[in-house]
Amino acid sequence: MKTRTPVSVYIIVTIGLTIMAFEMFSQDGNYFSSPYFWVLLLITTILLLIMNSIGDLVENENFHRLTNDEKKQYLEEKKVPYFQKLWNSAFKKQPATEEKDLIIDHGFDGITELDNSLPKWWIGLFWFGCIFCTVYMIAFAFTDYAHPDSEYEAETKAMLASIAEFEKNSPAIDLENAKYSADNIAEGEQLFKTNCVTCHAEGGKGGIGPNLTDGYWINIKEKSLFKNVFWMLENGSPNNPTMRPFIKEGTITGRDAEKIAAYVYHINQEIVPVTQAKGGAAPQGKPIQWESVTE
Numbered sequence: 347m348k349t350r351t352p353v354s355v356y357i358i359v360t361i362g363l364t365i366m367a368f369e370m371f372s373q374d375g376n377y378f379s380s381p382y383f384w385v386l387l388l389i390t391t392i393l394l395l396i397m398n399s400i401g402d403l404v405e406n407e408n409f410h411r412l413t414n415d416e417k418k419q420y421l422e423e424k425k426v427p428y429f430q431k432l433w434n435s436a437f438k439k440q441p442a443t444e445e446k447d448l449i450i451d452h453g454f455d456g457i458t459e460l461d462n463s464l465p466k467w468w469i470g471l472f473w474f475g476c477i478f479c480t481v482y483m484i485a486f487a488f489t490d491y492a493h494p495d496s497e498y499e500a501e502t503k504a505m506l507a508s509i510a511e512f513e514k515n516s517p518a519i520d521l522e523n524a525k526y527s528a529d530n531i532a533e534g535e536q537l538f539k540t541n542c543v544t545c546h547a548e549g550g551k552g553g554i555g556p557n558l559t560d561g562y563w564i565n566i567k568e569k570s571l572f573k574n575v576f577w578m579l580e581n582g583s584p585n586n587p588t589m590r591p592f593i594k595e596g597t598i599t600g601r602d603a604e605k606i607a608a609y610v611y612h613i614n615q616e617i618v619p620v621t622q623a624k625g626g627a628a629p630q631g632k633p634i635q636w637e638s639v640t641e
């Protein structure tokens with residue numbers, strides 16, 4: 347009569363498998379707070395305990411039927427702890443006396459081969475691998491588990507959320523702390539296209555609103571061009587309501603004004619101005635030499 351595997355081993359294996367299944371199939375990964383998880387564990391544990399009690403009864407019954415010698419041998423075997431028994435059997439070698447029964451004779455080439463049984467740890471690993479592979483393939487094909495696309499989406503979402511959080515908590519940009527940065531030019535150009543080209547035309551060469559690329563300005567409120575643009579975005583033009591106070595009225599928010607001002611600085615100070623001869627609007631206002639933006 348064989349000794350039985352302790353119920354604690356079954357329970358630990360069941361918990362492990364349940365976690366593995368939930369890890370693969372649960373959508374949000376937060377299954378520890380799900381009642382289904384705990385109820386399932388509770389039910390399986392109770393079932394295992396019931397099975398174990400039935401096993402005890404059967405074992406008792408069978409024990410009575412053994413001969414005295416068999417009883418002694420059984421009790422002797424039962425003394426060895428379970429895990430030690432497992433360890434021993436995992437590395438059990440075929441005794442030399444058994445080997446002659448295990449020989450496969452090829453016959454035609456005269457070569458004989460030992461057909462030893464595989465070690466139990468190997469077989470266990472093999473079956474675990476097969477089962478894991480099947481479950482994994484199903485999870486991969488039908489759920490979001492370990493799917494690169496959904497992982498990518500989840501990470502993008504988290505990243506965008508953290509950017510939004512950062513923008514919300516970082517101090518609002520005003521005339522005082524606005525800073526020129528070349529990194530903002532590209533984004534500033536896009537914002538300029540959505541908000542400003544209707545009046546200032548493509549590239550700021552001028553239309554309803556003045557040419558922003560030349561050295562002539564109507565409104566001179568700040569010493570640097572970058573700050574002057576920011577001032578205009580905040581307050582609008584004092585003499586022409588067509589140029590609205592975009593920041594005050596809430597059309598331009600967050601760090602956008604800083605980006606747009608960087609773009610206007612770029613087209614005015616860093617590239618050749620679009621003159622009237624090249625299709626730009628005629629200069630308006632006074633000529634001005636702006637202070638360097640780095641001051």
Ligand code: HEC
Binds near residue numbers: 546566585589592
């Ligand atoms: C509805 C038309 C309109 C829109 C849209 C507009 N502007 Fe203007 N803008 C004007 C007009 C008109 C002036 C001239 C104001 C004046 O005469 O004082 C002007 C003036 C300016 C000036 C000062 C130029 C100077 O010579 O004093 C700047 C800088 C400027 N705008 C930037 C922008 C930016 C940046 C945007 C986009 C966010 C923008 N504007 C959107 C019409 C517009």
